[in-house]
Amino acid sequence: MSPTPVADRAVRRHGWGRAVAAVLAGLAAMLGVAALGLxxxxxxGLPDGAFARVVVATVVTAVGGSVELSGNAGVFAQTRAGLAVIPLSVTLVGALVIAEAFLRPLRHRAVTGAGEPARWAARIALLWLLALIGLALAARHTFAVDLRNGTLSDLTGLFGVAPTLGFTTDVPLTVLFGLLWLAEVLVLALLVSRAPPLSGRLLRFQRAARPAASAAVGLLLAYVALGAVAGVVTAATRGHAAQTFAVLLLGLPNLAWLALTLGLGATWHGRVDGPFGLPLPHVLDEVLRTPDVSTLNLRTLAEHDGRAWWLLVAAAVLVPAAAVLTAVRSPARTPAWRHALSFGAALAAAVLMICLVGRISAHYGLSVLGIGDLGGGLSGELLLRPELWPAVGLAALWGLAAGFLGGLLALPVRRRAGAGREGRTGTR
Incomplete structure (x- = not known):
């Protein structure tokens, strides 16, 4: 069924207005979450009115943009700083809002050709391009660093050193990766959502790929929801509510999806040195706070807290549940081995994404005449990186096994559904 001329005129008339609303809604959601989290x-309390600029810089990093840190402490001092981290709470909120705004005008269609979503996406992309340029130009600032008391404070006063910290953005890279992020969000929205159905060959691909992709996204969101519940309980029972909510608003998926990969058996490597503004879970901090780079997996976590094995239990429950959901939503008579392949590929892709966006590298330091770079509150490092391909391989194995099991477990559900449909037909 093709769209009516009235519907076509309505889409054309309101396309740009809806595109503006979609982009503004996504930006407002991301800026709001980033501002609350920070x-x-x-x-x-950052000096020199830096808060608003830091909020914008956080949104830039959330869509894959490049933020560069710099410092200046005069001729007698040295500064070093670097930051590579994606605040995935901000990323996830923006993706959900923009995806919903993108799909809404298409949902009244019975069948949608490739041209209409492409034109609608192009409108959003053009406006998003302008927004990215504005964000990249606004996300730059320099402010003074408060050394408070101590030896370094005395030395900086003696030598007239006024340490400053600044950040700026690489505009071309921010635009490039921001547009790639938007394209991924829109394509995934079309692939995962049940509406709108595409036409022709795209419909066949959509029907084949949608169940596994939708289940994988649902699995990721389930881990985020469980992490949010755990965070709220922690804030209510253990104090430090403000810091806990800061973690939830800025890095909840970072921790929740890390837990998923650990439950699947993946290994990460990392190190924590010095104070950081956002607290890590206690057991994670214990494992990573060592002189050298530490190994992070279920075994090392369980050595500090036996409750870490619950991550394996959670994976053993939620991953097969997602596989069963995949099989139930797949076309009838799909063999179990095809469920295994599709869900294995989807879970492997999800873990690959987590490993790429979940990496963290942050360091800072200040030394005056060689004093201070290795100690005190003026230096620190936070590092977290995965063993990438072993993690993806483990996810593929879990997906293959769970997908095959899901295909078998879904057979009774389909039989009951088919019997119910036949009963209703016979009654009529």
Missing amino acids: WAAGAA
């Missing part, structure tokens, strides 16, 4: 983390 405020809870205590960033509202």
